[in-house]
Amino acid sequence: MAADRQAGSTTAELEAIGERLRAGDGLASGDAAVLAATPDLVALGALADERRRAVRGDRVTFVRVLEVEAAAAGAGPDGVPPRAGEVRIVGRPANIAAAVAAARRLREAAGRTPVTGFALDDLVDVCGADASAVREALAGLREAGLERVAEARVDGVADPAWIELAAAEGLPVTRLTVASADADALETAGTVAAWGAAAASVRVFAPLPTNAGPRPSTGYDDLRRVALARLVVDNIDSIQVDWRLYGPKLAQVALTFGADDVDAVSPIDTLEHGWRRAPLEEIARNVSAAARVPIERNGRFETGTARP
Amino acid sequence: MGCGLDEIATRLRGGERLRAGEALDLYRAAPTLELGRLADAARAAKHPERIVTYIIDRNVNYTNVCVARCNFCAFYRPVGAGDGYVLGFDEIFAKIDETLEVGGVQLLLQGGHNPDLPLGWYEDLFRAVKERYPTFRLHALSPPEVIHLSRLSQLPVPAVVERLVAAGLDSIPGGGAEILVDRVRRLLNCHGKATAEEWLDVMRTAHRAGLRTTATMMYGTVERPEERIEHLLRLRDLQDETGGFTAFIAWSYQPPNTELGGIEATGVEYLRTLALARLVLDNFDNLQASWVTQGGRVGQLSLAFGANDMGSVMIEENVVRAAGAAYCMDEVEIVRNIENAGFVPKRRNMHYELLGDPIFRERAVPRMLELAVARAGEVGAPPPEVARYPARSRAEKARRAAR
Numbered sequence: 001m002a003a004d005r006q007a008g009s010t011t012a013e014l015e016a017i018g019e020r021l022r023a024g025d026g027l028a029s030g031d032a033a034v035l036a037a038t039p040d041l042v043a044l045g046a047l048a049d050e051r052r053r054a055v056r057g058d059r060v061t062f063v064r065v066l067e068v069e070a071a072a073a074g075a076g077p078d079g080v081p082p083r084a085g086e087v088r089i090v091g092r093p094a095n096i097a098a099a100v101a102a103a104r105r106l107r108e109a110a111g112r113t114p115v116t117g118f119a120l121d122d123l124v125d126v127c128g129a130d131a132s133a134v135r136e137a138l139a140g141l142r143e144a145g146l147e148r149v150a151e152a153r154v155d156g157v158a159d160p161a162w163i164e165l166a167a168a169e170g171l172p173v174t175r176l177t178v179a180s181a182d183a184d185a186l187e188t189a190g191t192v193a194a195w196g197a198a199a200a201s202v203r204v205f206a207p208l209p210t211n212a213g214p215r216p217s218t219g220y221d222d223l224r225r226v227a228l229a230r231l232v233v234d235n236i237d238s239i240q241v242d243w244r245l246y247g248p249k250l251a252q253v254a255l256t257f258g259a260d261d262v263d264a265v266s267p268i269d270t271l272e273h274g275w276r277r278a279p280l281e282e283i284a285r286n287v288s289a290a291a292r293v294p295i296e297r298n299g300r301f302e303t304g305t306a307r308p
Numbered sequence: 309m310g311c312g313l314d315e316i317a318t319r320l321r322g323g324e325r326l327r328a329g330e331a332l333d334l335y336r337a338a339p340t341l342e343l344g345r346l347a348d349a350a351r352a353a354k355h356p357e358r359i360v361t362y363i364i365d366r367n368v369n370y371t372n373v374c375v376a377r378c379n380f381c382a383f384y385r386p387v388g389a390g391d392g393y394v395l396g397f398d399e400i401f402a403k404i405d406e407t408l409e410v411g412g413v414q415l416l417l418q419g420g421h422n423p424d425l426p427l428g429w430y431e432d433l434f435r436a437v438k439e440r441y442p443t444f445r446l447h448a449l450s451p452p453e454v455i456h457l458s459r460l461s462q463l464p465v466p467a468v469v470e471r472l473v474a475a476g477l478d479s480i481p482g483g484g485a486e487i488l489v490d491r492v493r494r495l496l497n498c499h500g501k502a503t504a505e506e507w508l509d510v511m512r513t514a515h516r517a518g519l520r521t522t523a524t525m526m527y528g529t530v531e532r533p534e535e536r537i538e539h540l541l542r543l544r545d546l547q548d549e550t551g552g553f554t555a556f557i558a559w560s561y562q563p564p565n566t567e568l569g570g571i572e573a574t575g576v577e578y579l580r581t582l583a584l585a586r587l588v589l590d591n592f593d594n595l596q597a598s599w600v601t602q603g604g605r606v607g608q609l610s611l612a613f614g615a616n617d618m619g620s621v622m623i624e625e626n627v628v629r630a631a632g633a634a635y636c637m638d639e640v641e642i643v644r645n646i647e648n649a650g651f652v653p654k655r656r657n658m659h660y661e662l663l664g665d666p667i668f669r670e671r672a673v674p675r676m677l678e679l680a681v682a683r684a685g686e687v688g689a690p691p692p693e694v695a696r697y698p699a700r701s702r703a704e705k706a707r708r709a710a711r
Contacts, residue, residue, distance in 0.1 A: 039650035041609075041612045041649075042341050042344040042345050042348055042612050042613075043345070045341050045344075046341045046342070046345070049339075049341055215644070216604065216605075217605075218604070218605060218608050218644070218645055218648045218649070219604070219605030219606055219607070219608040219609040219645075220608055220609065220612075220648055220649045220650075221648065222605060223609065246605075247603065247605075248574070248575070249574065249575030249578075249602060249603060249605070249606045250575065250603075250605045250606060252574050252575050252576050253575050253576055253579065253606060253609060255576075256339075256340045256341055256576060257341075282571075285571070285574070286574050286576075289574040289576050289577055290340070290574070290576045291339070291340070
């Protein structure tokens with residue numbers, strides 16, 4: 001009984017926060033802690049969903065991504081699946097020369113498909129955190145055909161000035177991600193929000209960890225992270241979930257808890273299971289079943305028309 | 309929510325019963341999280357102590373040989389198939405020993421409609437189990453299996469139930485319900501194994517005989533939303549009549565490797581269906597989460613959408629695995645998920661009597677990273693005791709004649 005009373009009182013606090021958000025006041029001091037502590041996951045999700053609707057409407061964007069390991073990119077694919085909306089170089093490059101070579105190789109193979117790649121914190125680290133070396137590296141990558149830096153890890157970037165530097169050098173960061181499964185959800189979202197305008201060039205925040213911990217995360221943990229990201233982060237419009245990493249079921253439910261962008265849909269469609277289970281049909285069906293409008297985008301965030 | 313939905317929600321909060329049209333309106337139009345809120349409130353009203361239960365048992369399928377040929381089933385093998393199997397009594401005893409080792413209290417025993425296993429085989433098995441393990445429970449034989457035995461033995465269902473109970477049957481699982489609408493059952497080729505009314509009649513008979521049973525729904529095949537609701541209403545009506553159901557379990561159809569094929573219903577559809585079930589089935593105390601079909605994450609989220617039970621540790625699973633799903637949660641994982649969701653985990657038996665705190669906190673139990681299967685390796689010949697019973701199928705008669 002005590003626990004349900006506690007849940008009830010927290011729900012009342014959530015309703016008060018909801019009123020403030022609806023009035024356009026933003027979160028007050030202490031609100032984020034209340035949100036993070038509530039046992040009422042559905043009420044938290046409802047607040048996040050309301051916020052998502054206000055910011056993004058019922059649109060859910062998704063992107064089909066061909067990932068190529070940095071180490072293998074030098075001898076990477078000769079062709080890129082025509083359905084790919086983004087070619088992404090993943091993994092830490094051995095050095096900047098290798099990174100530039102990988103970008104150049106994939107630029108040639110990708111045709112008109114945008115090529116993105118690398119984590120900004122890896123590039124900074126490879127450059128010994130030397131600003132002029134980072135500038136030079138970014139310029140080289142841009143010249144080689146890279147269009148955006150694929151990600152910056154919130155728990156890896158020591159200073160948001162690096163994000164501003166990348167944008168200034170013409171290679172803005174696409175996504176803020178979280179690497180460690182141990183990263184505190186509220187702290188991470190708070191960090192992103194505190195970066196303010198420094199993160200303005202970033203298009204999406206993906207709050208679910210990209211590295212698995214010793215135990216799998218729970219559904220409650222994952223959705224709490226998504227909802228908190230939507231409610232606390234006010235400087236980035238899109239909250240993203242990874243289709244491949246978290247699976248269709250969790251990713252779809254996350255769309256009702258504040259997420260509005262889906263990453264890493266497969267561009268490869270062998271049709272071995274029939275067209276209804278092809279990646280494009282599956283993502284569109286899942287988005288529609290969550291009562292959202294699926295819209296495909298590419299790595300430049302150019303969108304197509306809404307799918308029925 | 310829309311105006312009409314608000315009125316329905318208000319009526320629900322006032323304790324009024326959901327009508328068919330209202331249930332359909334909610335399912336079709338209510339935002340997912342609003343459905344969740346209503347279902348969670350209904351769950352909290354029935355279980356304000358925030359206990360979430362689970363059972364340690366083993367899901368054993370004694371045979372995969374089946375004459376029913378349901379087109380949504382990836383598990384069955386036709387009579388005479390090379391990979392058809394029947395478990396021997398000793399194999400089943402070994403599974404019970406393993407179940408006891410991890411604190412288990414019962415077998416969930418179900419299987420195909422094998423024409424070469426007469427009623428006597430089941431009676432002998434149940435008696436042998438009870439002789440060796442007197443307090444171990446047998447939650448066995450879904451209604452279509454009981455009907456199959458009734459047809460094989462030329463005995464009416466009440467007589468079959470009576471004999472099974474005399475042999476040691478403790479309760480009946482709610483499998484084989486699929487969707488309790490005959491239009492759907494014909495399309496799924498399961499109308500022959502049991503019509504909707506026949507399924508309900510077996511449960512009515514069992515309840516009258518003093519047995520408790522569960523009820524299930526497999527959704528996401530060919531049914532319409534209103535047929536899902538009709539299914540729920542038929543269960544609610546029988547529960548009003550007998551009060552014999554302990555729990556309701558919904559799971560999504562798993563298409564891989566089935567004749568019917570198609571695509572699986574989504575995670576959101578599962579949570580909406582579960583929430584709706586909590587609201588319609590106002591006379592069912594317990595709703596289980598189906599982590600075996602939805603995975604651990606959505607399985608845990610079920611607790612926010614009306615479920616108050618994490619089902620079974622299961623130990624072994626064959627039917628859903630045959631259709632491609634291979635999720636595994638041992639007791640440690642189930643307890644972690646319950647506590648992570650803010651609930652208090654308690655072990656239970658099939659009657660939902662609380663048995664205590666998690667076993668693994670009291671003593672070391674082996675961790676399970678993967679569910680076991682009915683029989684690893686070669687399928688092999690039927691166990692020797694099958695020969696004690698007359699063969700009915702042409703294939704089995706030929707096999708015996710050839711020896």
